[in-house]
Amino acid sequence: MKKTIIPALLTAFLFTACSSASTNIFSKKTPLEKYEDKLEDDGLEKTPEGRQWLAASQKALAFPVAVQLPYRHRGNFSSAKPQAIGLKFNAKRGEKVSFDLDKNQAADFVLYAELYKLDAGGTSSLLQSPDTNVAGFSYDVPETGDYILKIQPQLFRVGNYNLSITTGPSLGFPVDDKKAYIGSIWGDNRDGGERNHEGVDIFAPKRTPAVAAADGHIVSVREGGIGGKTVWLRPDGQNYTLYYAHLDEQLVREGQAVKKGEVVGLVGNTG
Structure with a gap:
């Protein structure tokens, strides 16, 4: 069976505007x-108890414990004094970091979880603050x-919890065929080294379904030029666009x- 190419340009465009995830955080007050x-x-x-509670929150951010992902632990917040924990970890661009916070079912045991980004100077910026009734949440890096990750219970509240932090790819594979394979990647030499390849070539049988690598919206459907029949997909809440080129047929608008x-087109060799 003839095999053709669908180059998927996974980070074709980057914009300087803040992502919607950050904008939503600061449009209203967080649960904490x-x-x-x-x-x-x-x-x-x-x-005295209130000041200790606030101090514990600040200390968790200023002196977090470094951990390696994936990470898991079982913890307890006692009545001895107000507490909070901060866990610092490294994450790579393109990863999806998933947090699962399972607390005991006591109605009055409320935990606040907040995710921060550290800049080069050590300053922390709030990224996410999920509702207290949410047991799991994720972040595309x-x-x-x-x-x-900072975790803190309400003042005078005690209880046990289980925490796990895992990582995985933020994008799915864009071709629905287990035999599809990557033939070349971003940055590979082209034209004898005169230029670099700006895409990822995925080889699959002609008219194999090309699928959305993430939830999102179709921002453009075009035909012509070196890419042939193309589809441009913007993942929800992200500041980059996925580019599907050389399609045999486009199936979205x-x-x-x-x-x-979801199928967005069929693999081809147009362009």
Whole structure:
């Protein structure tokens, strides 16, 4: 059977604007910020216990424990004094980091989880603060670096919890064929070294389904030029575009929402 190419340019364009994930965080108060406001309203913020609780939160960010991923532990927050933990880990661009926080079922045991990014100077910036009723959440890493997960219970609340942090690819494979294989990658020499390849060539039988590598929206469907029949997909909440080229047939339209694994076209050799 004839084999053809679908180069998938996985990071064709990068924009300087903040991603929607960061924008949503700062458009309203986080669960922890709302709780801090409640402590202040109740007059607990200035009590010895309240000051210890705030100090524990700051210490967890300033002096996190370094861990390697994947990571798992079972923990306990006791009544001895207010506590918080900070876990620092390194994550690479393109990874999806998944957090699973399983606490005991006591109705009054509320845990706050917050994810931060550390810059080169050691300053932390808040990335995610999921609702306290969410047991699991994930983050698609846009740049390699150090991150901190902070966990803290409400004041005077005690209980046990199980935490696991795992990593995996943030994007799925864009061709629905187990025999498909990568023939060349981004940066490979072209034209005797005169230029670098700007794509990932995936070989598969002609008219094999090319599928969405992530949930997102189709931002363009084009025909012509070196790419032939192309589809451009913007993953939800991301600042890059996935480029499917040399398709035999396009099966989506501009503006269409697609789910990961949904067929966007058929592998071909156009262009």
